[in-house]
Amino acid sequence: MATCNGATFLEAQLSSLAKQTRWPDELVISDDASTDDTLTIAAAFAKTAPFPVVLSKNDTRLGFQDNFLKAARLCSGRYVAFCDQDDVWFPEKLSIVYQTLVQKKASLVAHGATITDARLRPITRLVHGAVANRTYARGTFQPLPGNVYGFTLAFDKALLDLIDPALRPDVPDQPGVKLYHDVWVALLASNFGTIVHLERPLAYYRQHANNVLGARRTRRLDRLAEHLDSPVSHYRNRARFAYQCAEAFEVSASNLAVDLALMAHQGAALYRRIATSFGQRADLFEHPQRTRRLATLVTMLASGVYTSRRRGGLGTLSLLKDLLSACSDQRLRLGALETPPHSP
Structure with a gap:
């Protein structure tokens, strides 16, 4: 306590x-x-x-x-x-x-x-x-x-x-x-x-x-409300968080037993993928040109970032939201079609 x-x-x-x-x-x-x-x-x-x-x-x-x-x-x-x-x-x-x-x-x-x-x-x-x-x-x-x-x-x-x-x-x-x-x-x-x-x-x-x-x-709800109008900032923050998680796992691996070190390296790899995914997602929402957004979306699809969230991916609902944003003349706000924070 x-x-x-x-x-x-x-x-x-x-x-x-x-x-x-x-x-x-x-x-x-x-x-x-x-x-x-x-x-x-x-x-x-x-x-x-x-x-x-x-x-x-x-x-x-x-x-x-x-x-x-x-x-x-x-x-x-x-x-x-x-x-x-x-x-x-x-x-x-x-x-x-x-x-x-x-x-x-x-x-x-x-x-x-x-x-x-x-x-x-x-x-x-x-x-x-x-x-x-x-x-x-x-x-x-x-x-x-x-x-x-x-x-x-x-x-x-x-x-x-x-x-x-x-x-x-x-x-x-x-x-x-x-x-x-x-x-x-x-x-x-x-x-x-x-x-x-x-x-x-x-x-x-x-x-x-x-x-x-x-x-x-x-305070979380207040900050989330701000993010609804600033998806790029939100995704950049998520990318930074994931990158820092990866760094913590990677730096610590050398101090762990072999089996735990392997898990640490795997965790680092997972969170690097997550960091890359959110970085790309920020790029997608940041581009004012539809062609650039579509190109970013194609790259993300090809790299498999929309796999299940339980496998470290962004998930199907994120794909739907990003597809609509990439194709639309007006980019979607963060709140639309977003998976709740407790979802896997």
Whole structure:
């Protein structure tokens, strides 16, 4: 658990952990220089919790991404579940997630959730992330901000030792901002193992005025609205992100065992193809001349970039959109016919 000035809702979350049908082996709380009663509440819980509680305080604020990664590294068990300070877990969450990790031999499991207001009154179900029961073989799920939610994740801690987190790419639409902890872990899991999605809601995702992830979700929507009018910028950012992913895998391969190094090289090759595809797509939307757009489309078709998304391609709907844009006198906006971000 990563905390920062979370006193308002922390007790409810801690109480839900104590009510798990399978208790965690330990709870590691990394506090990011809170100035409210967060640590006092956590310390009081540690005295009565039915499992060990480890408290760690940052003298200098790390930010939520690095604070979560720090907390995960402090865990002593094989499996780690990210835990937000303001949500509430369903009693069966850890039991179901742990069984799935073991039985499916998964590197990462994600589950569904119920979105609530600040008083935990249900609003709707989470419509991105784990929205269907599905198993993704290695390399067939492409994690992005918007299709990964940290509070739903449990994963094999060994993933954290594969690549230095300092090498993680930037957020696609925020150059200079390192990739969020949850997307980073999902990226590692996708490249080096199996990901399992469980549709079943196993937590309340509380939305409130000071909710970091909720605010992040709103900012994503604002940036997406900007991208609807600027597809070239969006595709350039996606190309940059994919290229940085490829670089992280390639640079790290020499430090890995032979089998893992092969997976790293394969991941680098996959993301280079993805980077090339989005670069070409940006070129297609950027050309004012129809003949140039058609020529770019032919090149993309010949190189096979429109294969299934689960194979690293852009998919059929992207082909349809790009074909219409290439043939039209007025290029399409990004939003038309685009596959939702959670689609494979």
